[in-house]
Amino acid sequence: MPILGTETRMTKKGWIALLAAFLASGCAVAPPGTGVFLLLDTSGTYSDELTRAETLINYLLGTLDPGDSFGVARIDGGSFSEKDILFRTTFDERPSVANDQKRRLMETAAEFADTVQSAPHTDITGGVLQAVEWLNEVRPGRKTILVFSDMEEDLPDGYVRDFPIDLNGVEVYAVNVTKLRPDNVDPRAYMTRLDAWRRRVEAGGGRWTVINDLERLPVELEL
Amino acid sequence: MAFPDSPILSALVLVMALVLAMYGARSPAHRVIQGAAKSIAQACKLTADAIRGVQNRLTDRTREVLLSEGLQEAERQIEQEFQRISVSVERDLGSYPALHRMLADQVQRIDEDYRKSTDTPPALEGWKQTIQAAGELAQTVGSPTAAGKAIDALRVTVEDVHENALDLYRENSRKRHRLLAKMVPTWRSMDATLTRVETAVTGIFERSRHLDDLMRGYRDIASKSHAAERALTTSSLTQFATSTLVLLIALLGGFINFQLIALPMSEMVGATSRIGSLQTSDVAALVIILIEITMGLFLMESLRVTRLFPVIGRLERRSRIRMAWATFAILFVLAGIEASLAYMRDMLAADRIALTQTLAGSVAQRPEFMWIPSVGQMVMGFILPFALTFVAIPLESFVHTGRIVLAQATAGVLRMLAFGVYLAGTWIEYAGKAGKDVYDMIIFLPLKVEEWVVDARSRGRVDETATDRTVSRA
Numbered sequence: 001m002p003i004l005g006t007e008t009r010m011t012k013k014g015w016i017a018l019l020a021a022f023l024a025s026g027c028a029v030a031p032p033g034t035g036v037f038l039l040l041d042t043s044g045t046y047s048d049e050l051t052r053a054e055t056l057i058n059y060l061l062g063t064l065d066p067g068d069s070f071g072v073a074r075i076d077g078g079s080f081s082e083k084d085i086l087f088r089t090t091f092d093e094r095p096s097v098a099n100d101q102k103r104r105l106m107e108t109a110a111e112f113a114d115t116v117q118s119a120p121h122t123d124i125t126g127g128v129l130q131a132v133e134w135l136n137e138v139r140p141g142r143k144t145i146l147v148f149s150d151m152e153e154d155l156p157d158g159y160v161r162d163f164p165i166d167l168n169g170v171e172v173y174a175v176n177v178t179k180l181r182p183d184n185v186d187p188r189a190y191m192t193r194l195d196a197w198r199r200r201v202e203a204g205g206g207r208w209t210v211i212n213d214l215e216r217l218p219v220e221l222e223l
Numbered sequence: 224m225a226f227p228d229s230p231i232l233s234a235l236v237l238v239m240a241l242v243l244a245m246y247g248a249r250s251p252a253h254r255v256i257q258g259a260a261k262s263i264a265q266a267c268k269l270t271a272d273a274i275r276g277v278q279n280r281l282t283d284r285t286r287e288v289l290l291s292e293g294l295q296e297a298e299r300q301i302e303q304e305f306q307r308i309s310v311s312v313e314r315d316l317g318s319y320p321a322l323h324r325m326l327a328d329q330v331q332r333i334d335e336d337y338r339k340s341t342d343t344p345p346a347l348e349g350w351k352q353t354i355q356a357a358g359e360l361a362q363t364v365g366s367p368t369a370a371g372k373a374i375d376a377l378r379v380t381v382e383d384v385h386e387n388a389l390d391l392y393r394e395n396s397r398k399r400h401r402l403l404a405k406m407v408p409t410w411r412s413m414d415a416t417l418t419r420v421e422t423a424v425t426g427i428f429e430r431s432r433h434l435d436d437l438m439r440g441y442r443d444i445a446s447k448s449h450a451a452e453r454a455l456t457t458s459s460l461t462q463f464a465t466s467t468l469v470l471l472i473a474l475l476g477g478f479i480n481f482q483l484i485a486l487p488m489s490e491m492v493g494a495t496s497r498i499g500s501l502q503t504s505d506v507a508a509l510v511i512i513l514i515e516i517t518m519g520l521f522l523m524e525s526l527r528v529t530r531l532f533p534v535i536g537r538l539e540r541r542s543r544i545r546m547a548w549a550t551f552a553i554l555f556v557l558a559g560i561e562a563s564l565a566y567m568r569d570m571l572a573a574d575r576i577a578l579t580q581t582l583a584g585s586v587a588q589r590p591e592f593m594w595i596p597s598v599g600q601m602v603m604g605f606i607l608p609f610a611l612t613f614v615a616i617p618l619e620s621f622v623h624t625g626r627i628v629l630a631q632a633t634a635g636v637l638r639m640l641a642f643g644v645y646l647a648g649t650w651i652e653y654a655g656k657a658g659k660d661v662y663d664m665i666i667f668l669p670l671k672v673e674e675w676v677v678d679a680r681s682r683g684r685v686d687e688t689a690t691d692r693t694v695s696r697a
Binding site for chain 1 (some may be wrong): 486489490493494495496570571574575578579581582583584
């Protein structure tokens with residue numbers, strides 16, 4: 001009888017372990033759906049466009065779901081730095097709490113747009129590196145970097161950025177890429193600039209898209 | 224190629240060689256074609272027989288199930304009818320002794336009143352003649368005489384007595400009328416009592432007639448008659464179609480219920496947690512709805528409305544009532560939870576709209592009559608779990624009739640399959656015969672030559688025989 005009893009207990013334990021394993025694997029919190037990092041160019045030539053950037057931030061706040069991750073940083077002379085990050089957060093699982101977080105972020109973005117000062121240089125590569133680092137840390141299901149810039153990099157002396165970037169699985173969107181005065185003189189400069197970025201992103205394993213018409217943003221982003 | 228310069232000649236030679244080879248192999252080729260066709264046809268016929276056997280077994284089994292379920296249903300109806308009659312007898316005829324006593328009292332009271340109200344009219348004619356005779360005698364005798372005075376006094380006395388008698392009679396008549404007036408309510412009461420008795424007895428008679436019909440149906444099913452089987456089959460198909468329709472409607476109700484509670488569930492279990500490809504909040508909402516349906520099934524089962532779980536049906540009445548109350552309590556709590564979740568859904572939706580408005584740069588406003596959909600959603604959230612309870616009834620019907628319908632459909636498919644296989648076997652058999660003819664058509668030339676040769680030989684033999692006969696005669 002004791003042997004039978006032990007066997008019965010063993011079987012029950014086995015079932016419980018199996019059930020626990022199933023629940024642990026089935027009910028585990030899946031990685032949040034989408035991670036979006038927005039880089040805002042604050043250089044002298046582009047800072048006038050920041051009012052549109054605020055609209056873009058509000059659109060993203062309205063589109064992202066609970067559990068998604070969202071970060072905003074500015075691009076200035078040396079963008080590979082935490083001090084340039086405006087905010088970065090993962091929204092709460094509960095919709096009501098996530099809505100409160102979004103309201104606070106909206107206020108922060110509005111305050112930033114009012115008080116931002118133009119930067120003398122443009123370190124886009126540093127910003128992208130910062131964004132990739134954070135997205136890899138958060139590990140969302142989908143990694144997206146939005147670069148709100150004219151894509152004209154202007155590094156301070158001594159800054160090294162001409163190396164490959166690992167962008168495997170990252171979607172990079174260049175948003176509102178305005179044409180500079182030299183571009184108007186020779187449009188090939190604009191195309192060469194964008195093509196250089198495309199090659200750099202694709203060489204790093206990422207996907208490159210340019211969105212100049214902001215109304216196309218919902219279709220292209222598919223959030 | 225035999226003649227590389229002339230492909231036509233090569234082809235001709237090849238065809239001739241082939242024809243000659245086919246001619247040489249004619250007999251074995253015929254045997255092969257015929258044998259293959261026959262064996263395939265035989266296999267097809269055997270397969271068709273096997274399928275038909277399976278179909279027959281399935282049909283027999285379905286018939287047994289159909290009749291058995293029909294018998295059970297008839298027994299159930301008869302049992303219910305007996306219960307109704309029992310209740311009716313207890314309710315209506317159980318109080319019959321009291322009614323009888325009441326009727327007897329009423330009859331006795333009416334009888335007494337009737338006796339008291341018996342009319343005894345005064346003998347008016349006799350009084351009138353006496354007074355008339357006294358008047359005539361007084362005139363004849365004359366008033367002044369003593370005799371006349373006496374007669375007149377007698378007449379006056381008689382008239383007084385007559386008047387008194389009339390007064391007494393009138394008084395008695397008044398009393399009698401009062402008694403008769405008193406009898407009217409008693410009559411009405413007795414009439415009502417008799418009507419009640421009549422209604423009760425008529426109801427029992429009607430139930431008895433219905434019971435007779437049920438018993439007739441039961442006997443038909445028990446005798447396994449074709450008419451009963453046809454009636455049960457038709458009834459099964461109708462019930463299956465009806466219950467499927469009602470279940471589809473219930474499914475839509477369940478979907479609306481799901482929509483009501485899925486979003487607020489994400490506030491409780493989180494919006495990012497997933498079980499497989501499904502959101503945990505969706506699964507939780509689905510589980511709540513399924514629990515509600517299960518509780519509804521148990522409630523209906525313990526109330527003996529449905530009989531899907533014989534274990535519950537076999538419980539004692541007291542246990543069943545306890546179970547019914549327990550399931551109702553759980554349903555009530557779940558309905559309350561659903562109502563609150565529906566309210567939360569409305570709040571979340573409003574918050575979402577307000578946020579969207581704020582993000583769009585406008586001032587968030589809540590419409591004035593937004594409380595109406597809120598209340599509507601809460602009421603729906605509370606009502607739907609109870610409405611889903613009634614899914615048990617069509618579900619029972621669907622389960623019982625689904626088996627029959629599925630078996631009949633399978634039997635139909637098997638019948639068609641058996642026919643198809645048998646037909647294919649027959650075709651193959653004829654195809655074998657046709658194949659032999661086609662084979663002979665290809666080698667018609669050598670066959671024709673063979674025919675000529677055989678004819679020539681037989682003709683030669685005939686000529687030889689004729690010559691021999693002539694010689695022998697000679």
